[in-house]
Amino acid sequence: MTQAFEGIRIVDFSQVLAGPFASGQLAMLGADVIKVEQPGVGDQMRTTMANNKLADLKLSPGFMGVNANKRAITVDLKHPDAKEIIHRLLADADVLLENFKAGVIKRLGYDYDAVRAVKPDIIYCSVSGYGQQGPMAGKAAYDGAIQAVSGMMGITGTPESGPMRAGYMPADISTGITAAFAISSALFRRTHTGEGQHLDVSMLDSAMTIMSPNLNKYLATREEPALVGNTSPTFQGTANTWPTKDGHMQVSVITDRMTATLVQALGKPEWADDPRFTTSQGRVEHADEVKALIGDVLAAETTAHWIERLGNEGIPTAPVNSLKQLMEFPQLEHRGILATVPAPPGVEGELTMTGAGFHASNGEPKVTSAGPRLGQHTEEVLAELGYDAAAIQAFRDNDVI
Structure with a gap:
């Protein structure tokens, strides 16, 4: 060809x-x-x-x-x-x-x-x-x-x-x-x-x-973004990188519907009515609390456990791979x-x-x-x-x- x-x-x-x-x-x-x-x-x-x-x-x-x-x-x-x-x-x-x-x-x-x-x-x-x-x-x-x-x-x-x-x-x-x-x-x-x-x-x-999303937001608002580490640029506490029992994983949940799915998959149905979780505003205003609560749950099991469990529910998530682990990632084949x-x-x-x-x-x-x-x-x-x-x-x- x-x-x-x-x-x-x-x-x-x-x-x-x-x-x-x-x-x-x-x-x-x-x-x-x-x-x-x-x-x-x-x-x-x-x-x-x-x-x-x-x-x-x-x-x-x-x-x-x-x-x-x-x-x-x-x-x-x-x-x-x-x-x-x-x-x-x-x-x-x-x-x-x-x-x-x-x-x-x-x-x-x-x-x-x-x-x-x-x-x-x-x-x-x-x-x-x-x-x-x-x-x-x-x-x-x-x-x-x-x-x-x-x-x-x-x-x-x-x-x-x-x-x-x-x-x-x-x-x-x-x-x-x-x-x-x-x-x-x-x-x-x-x-x-x-x-x-x-x-x-x-x-x-x-x-x-x-960097256009970040720059265009600044040009529109003139607000300097905070340093947020592994948190999403949306600043929502449900989008972050957390340690697990044997490594780290990244979860990107930024919608109300996906948050409702996430709390069920984490075995915390009571969070579905918690105002810290139910709206994007709540997830931003209480981001530190939300991250801590989710982190306590994720730390109890392995990365593979959560990748399978959350992935089966359609939640965007991924393991934090080393380069060695990347070479073993099945998708590469x-x-x-x-x-x-x-x-x-x-x-x-x-x-x-x-x-x-x-x-x-x-x-x-x-x-x-x-x-x-x-x-x-x-x-x-x-x-x-x-x-x-x-x-x-x-x-x-x-x-x-």
Whole structure:
């Protein structure tokens, strides 16, 4: 089956997470993504969150996951002779993706105006922390900084803990999804107009979009939200995370009808007439009392007991899984979110990694290879661009590649 982006070539200058995650989504749908890295150095993600052996190979698990299905070449973009290679690469490219700090790419000679002079219909996507304009343009940003400045940390945590960052990288990942969507929409528009364009994707903007319910409430009321920990943003005491006899579980009950079902399932029918439970206002005003009462009941039995009992009544609930427990979660067997592929050269056996977050009846997204070794495909790609072995060796001798 033909995949959505078969025949699309993406020249990817980006590194770390947001940009590579974006191109990785398109690579799973058939795009030919050519990752361009600094010779001998490579993407800093190659050695991040890796054990010593994988760090020595510049193949961290995180890198191999977000760079699956890509080809990797090394080119020193600062070298004068690099321009010839990049221009040949761009001649057949559909997309250029970069996440340098604002202004850096222009100094290298590959800004949008320079690139569209070579390829007028190029889709040029710039990913940065704060965007290409404004007083923060050009400032470095990682996920933690964006979680902080966006207000994400300011609404996460408890009064005791103070602001807390999430345990994963929501700012980076949401930016990657935003960039992938922006590129996809620009490619679709080009089929109608024949025109390329410059896409300006900001991590701050992307973080704010996934916080839109919270932000829109604030914009309407100007009320600062309290830090409520694991309680629902609705502040109802029936929506929370509670300890059980052997772990933790999350329950999300926010309607009167569902609350009536919950109290019966908990074996507390007398709560059905308790004003602390019968209305959303009561569940908010008496949230601490409601949480304590429910917590006493849930602590008496195991997580599995309550998941089955409440789940059978249609109550939204879930165990709080560790990553090990997630791998044992039965639903995963039916979704195919994990893919097993051959390891890159230098790593023995096979690797299992996450794939796309959706299925398609035609042109299914798929992972076919793990993220590549540094420069693994340099000679292959340069040969495709018309360079013979002698020319490639000359580039290598002159430290261009």
